[in-house]
Amino acid sequence: MEPIIIVLIILVVLVFIALIKTIQVIPQASAAIVERFGRYTRTLNAGLNIVVPFIDSIRNRVDLREQVVPFPPQPVITQDNLVVNIDTVIYYQVTDARAATYEVSSFIQAIEQLTVTTLRNIIGGMDLERTLTSREEINAALRGVLDEATGKWGIRVNRVELKAIEPPTSIQDSMEKQMRADRDKRAAILQAEGTRQSAILTAEGEKQSAILRAEGEAKAAALRAEGEAQAIRTVFESIHAGDPDQKLLSYQYLQMLPKIAEGDANKLWIVPSEIGDALKGLSGAIGSFNPAGGGFNPSGGGTTKSTAPHREQPPID
Numbered sequence: 001m002e003p004i005i006i007v008l009i010i011l012v013v014l015v016f017i018a019l020i021k022t023i024q025v026i027p028q029a030s031a032a033i034v035e036r037f038g039r040y041t042r043t044l045n046a047g048l049n050i051v052v053p054f055i056d057s058i059r060n061r062v063d064l065r066e067q068v069v070p071f072p073p074q075p076v077i078t079q080d081n082l083v084v085n086i087d088t089v090i091y092y093q094v095t096d097a098r099a100a101t102y103e104v105s106s107f108i109q110a111i112e113q114l115t116v117t118t119l120r121n122i123i124g125g126m127d128l129e130r131t132l133t134s135r136e137e138i139n140a141a142l143r144g145v146l147d148e149a150t151g152k153w154g155i156r157v158n159r160v161e162l163k164a165i166e167p168p169t170s171i172q173d174s175m176e177k178q179m180r181a182d183r184d185k186r187a188a189i190l191q192a193e194g195t196r197q198s199a200i201l202t203a204e205g206e207k208q209s210a211i212l213r214a215e216g217e218a219k220a221a222a223l224r225a226e227g228e229a230q231a232i233r234t235v236f237e238s239i240h241a242g243d244p245d246q247k248l249l250s251y252q253y254l255q256m257l258p259k260i261a262e263g264d265a266n267k268l269w270i271v272p273s274e275i276g277d278a279l280k281g282l283s284g285a286i287g288s289f290n291p292a293g294g295g296f297n298p299s300g301g302g303t304t305k306s307t308a309p310h311r312e313q314p315p316i317d
Contacts, residue, residue, distance in 0.1 A: 021053035026061075031097035033059040043097050062097040066158060069108060073166070074116050076123040078131055082171060084123070087163035088115055090146070096154025104153045111150060115160075118145045128167060135162050 025048055026032050032044040036056050044051075044058075051058075069092070073085040090111055094100045104110050122141050123131055131138070139160050146157040167175070 018053040022050055024049045024051055024058065029064045031062045031064055033062070033097060033101050035059045040098065040102065060097070060101045062094050062100055064094055064097070066091060066093040069111070070163070071112050071115060073164070074119065076120050078123055078128050079125060080127045082128050082167060084128070084131065084168075085164075085166045086119060086123070088119065088142075089161045089163055090115060090157060091159040091161075092150070092155050092157050094154060095156050099152065099154030107150070107153050107155055110153070111146065111155070111157075114146060114149055115142065118142055128171065132165055132167070135165075138162060 024032065024044060026044050026046045028046045030046060032049075034041045034044055034051060034056050035058075036052070040059075041056060069090045071088045071090065073087050075083050076086055077083055092111065094107075100107055119138075119142060122138055126134065126138075139162060143157055143160040146160060150157055166172075
C-alpha cells in the first residue's frame with residue numbers, strides 16, 4: 001500500500017506542476033516569447049494563455065511600455081578639438097517582442113553604444129559654439145539615426161534629449177567672462193540710449209517752450225501795438241474833434257521843451273526851426289489876453305522893445 005500512496009502523491013504533484021506550466025497569465029502591456037524545444041513558437045499577449053507543459057517554455061518576458069534610459073556622460077570631441085561631456089536620455093518602446101529577443105542580444109547596451117557613436121559623428125562636425133546652441137538639431141539628427149537603426153530590432157525611439165553639455169573648465173571661465181562683457185556692453189548701450197533719449201526730449205521741450213514763449217511775446221507785442229495805435233487814433237480823433245488853433249499848439253509845444261531838457265546828459269540842445277512860429281503864435285495869444293502890457297502888439301503883428309536887461313546866453317558845450 002505504501003508504494004501505491006507514494007506513486008499517487010507523485011502523480012498529484014506532477015499534475016499540479018503541469019497545471020501551473022499550462023496556464024500562463026501575462027500582465028497588461030507585456031508580452032512573452034514561447035519556445036518549443038528551443039525554437040520560437042509564438043508570442044503570448046496580455047491575459048490568460050495556455051501552453052503545452054514540459055514542451056513549451058517561456059523564453060523572455062518583454063515590457064511593451066515606453067522606457068526612459070539615461071546614459072552616463074560621454075566625452076565627445078568637437079570640430080575645434082575641444083572635449084565636451086554630454087549626458088543623453090533615450091525614450092524608446094518595444095514594438096516587436098520577437099525581434100527585440102532574437103535580433104539583438106541586449107538592445108539596451110546596443111542603443112547606448114549606437115547613441116555614443118552617432119553623437120560623436122554629429123558633434124565632430126560642429127564647433128563648440130554651434131554645439132551649445134543647436135540642441136534641437138542634435139536631438140533630431142540623433143533620433144533619426146537611432147530610429148532607423150533600431151527599427152529592425154523591434155524598437156522605436158520616440159525621443160532623444162541632451163541633458164547637459166559640459167565644456168572644459170577653462171572654456172567655461174572664458175564663456176563667463178564673455179557673457180559678462182556682453183552684459184556690460186548691453187548695459188552701456190542702454191544707458192547711452194537713455195541719455196540720448198533724455199537729451200532729445202529735453203531739447204524738444206526747450207524748443208516747444210521757446211516757440212510758445214516767442215508766440216506769446218509776438219501776440220503781446222501785437223496787442224501793445226494795437227493798443228498804442230488805438231490810443232493814437234483816439235487822441236487824433238479827439239484833437240480833430242476839438243479843432244485846436246495855432247495858439248494852443250504853440251503853448252503845448254513850449255510846455256514840452258523843459259521835459260526835453262531833463263537829465264544830466266542833455267548838454268546839447270537842438271532848437272527846431274518851428275520854434276519861431278510857436279513863439280509868434282504864443283505872443284499873439286498873450287497879447288490878446290493882456291493888451292495893456294506893452295510888450296506885444298495887440299494885433300499880434302510885431303514886438304516892441306523890452307525894458308528888461310539883456311542877458312547873454314552862455315555858450316553851449
